Amino acid sequence: MADTKREIERKYEATPDTPLPDLTEVPRVAGVVGKGVAELDAVYYDTADLRLAASSVTLRRRTGGADAGWHLKLPVAPGVRDEIAAPLSDGVPDDLAGLVRVYTRGLELVPVVRLLSSRDVQHLVDADGALLAELSRDAVVAERLHGGEGTAQWDEIEVELADGGDPAFLDTVHKKLRKAGVRTAAAPSKLARALTATGDGPAEREGGTGPARTAGDHVLAYLWKEVAAVVAHDPGVRRDLPDAVHQMRVATRRLRSALRSYRKVVDREVTGPLIDELKWLAGELGVARDQEVLAARLAERVNAVPVTLLLGPVDARLTAWAVAGAADARKTVIAALDSDRYLALLDALDALCARPPLLKAAGGEPGAVLAKAVLKEYDRLAARMDRALSLPEGEERDHAMHDARKAAKRARYAAEVARPALGKAAKRFGKRMKAVQSVLGDHQDSVVAREALRDLAVRAHAAGETTFVWGLLYGREEARAQAREAELPGVWAETSVPRIRTALAR
Incomplete structure (x- = not known):
């Protein structure tokens, strides 16, 4: 798959006349180096009902600038996203489409917004000339391509941390900008702002929970949280990220356990088939997780054996066994995530949370x-x-x-x-x-x-x-x-x- 980078940035409101403070007064910044203006043309893709945007996921095809190509951005934390890049092509790359399948669930990805940005880039560098962060001033024009016909334009400032940089550096820049009167952007991304400014944004997810007052409220809040965890870890499992399989399996088990333990709250006669499907998914994920745990345990045990007792090609045999087992386990997991059965399970989980079959005890203290x-x-x-x-x-x-x-x-x-x-x-x-x-x-x-x-x-x-x-x-x-x-x-x-x-x- 294409290149992946961790994007950590801050966004700020701006006008064409918004003045910037002297950023060389920020600790560690020795210079601000202008890198010129780039003209960027980005088309954002989503389902017709904006399922990616509803989950703070963005998929775009962009030309212009130094990183033209396809970019998929997956949320990690507020202001932090993993950006996965792929070369330019006419259609959505299969790899990227696979990573968002947990959201699209078979629906077509269509162009929804086009953003034209004139980007003035400046590099904040230290005394050795090493990049600390990239500051850009963007003049943006948005055009709705699906779900509306509106247009909008605005200016904004972005400060993106250099690869491998300390996120605390952005805090120091933020303080300087705020002291100069530069306000934090209200929208978390250009796409989010464009959608709300040019037409309808993504719908709020059905069945969201409010304050937990009853037993049913508490159980539903837990179910919502774990369903969200299953979905959130799906791309990580596909990317083979450390601990992703484990976390997704745990969420699956928690869901199954809650439905079984709280059968007096949520009707077991209705959820029985769903419990069986969760058991299936946990089992498919377990093949990879159990292999991972076992391989790590055996490697630890071998490493504890004194060198004088390591007779025969022990390391080589264990490595070959572990690699083969991991490859087979990964095939099993990906096959499960690519199956229609899995998508049906996700839809059933959403339906459960949106329209739960609550019993009398759900209204209890x-x-x-x-x-x-x-x-x-x-x-x-x-x-x-x-x-x-x-x-x-x-x-x-x-x-x-x-x-x-x-x-x-x-x-x-x-x-x-x-x-x-x-x-x-x-x-x-x-x-x-x-x-x-x-x-x-x-x-x-x-x-x-x-x-x-x-x-x-x-x-x-x-x-x-x-x-x-x-x-x-x-x-x-x-x-x-x-x-x-x-x-x-x-x-x-x-x-x-x-x-x-x-x-x-x-």
Whole structure:
């Protein structure tokens, strides 16, 4: 895919006559170097109903200037976006269209706005001539191409941080500009301003939540947040960004857990099929995430082996295994995200939040309704823990501990939903569930690691290599699992105390 850069900038209102202060008085700025005026012609693409703009995503084809081409900008934080560039072409590049598929969902991308900008560029440089930031004064003319026929024009000032620069530098420039009377722009981007100035802007998303007064309000607020997280992490998964798969999978699991835990609030008979689809998506994402976690764990274990004991091509075999596994897992994930099934799930999630099938309990007092659901999950976990702790060491106990781990995670997520209503009691409960989950999770990771180590040993043996290191690591993982099993009763004892029920039930 094309070049990617992190864009960090500030925007300001201006007129053709707005004076700029002496920016060499800003700390670190030794000079302001004029770079001339560039004439820019940009056409912005979106769906007819402006789905990209509604999510603060911009896609444009621009000519003129030093970076002519296609540019996709994805929001990271206020004033921070990732800009992905592709060469000029007549149609939207497939790579960029794929990255916004989670928003477009099969709808055509059409030209919606054209912006003509006359850009006067100045570089703020330090004593060595290194670029600190680029300041541009833009005279903009906007023309609506779809959804209206209006035009608009305005002037603005942008200050964009140099690649790799310290964002705090923009704060110092901002203070100087503000002191000189230059006001922060009201619109977050040129496109946003152009849309509102030339016709209708993007519609507010249906089903947005207001103040949380009832149990249903709290559950819906949580669902909205996690649906937004699934959508937001989709482009990162496609770009293979670190931790993107994990975060998207967590959001998917949280949604599924909330729908299951709060079945007295949101009708389970209606959400049942949606829960099944969320389980499918989490499973597809899990292939990549589990491979990522396992590869990192085994690499850490190999690195801990003394060099004198590293017999055979251990690193090479582990690397080859990890690379092949990651490639296969990524194919699985991308195939899932490119499927019609996934798009149907996204539409169903939107419909759920916009028109939730609420039950009578949804209108109840949040503290009582939410606490009851959390305690039910706690009781479910307690039953599974009792069974796991009663079993002798072996495969059956391994499975029982894994089941308990899933119950601990579900109880923790239930507490997350309730935390705004229950406050510190839910927060403390969540921390205790996380402690139990951590012990059980490390135990399960050890079980999975031993399976992988045995497979690697079999492959090494078949290739005529020594299996000494794989056996050594297997034994260490076995010992780690035993240590976790010994630790579990104490951790659970800290959790299973009467005051948990008393605190949550208040």
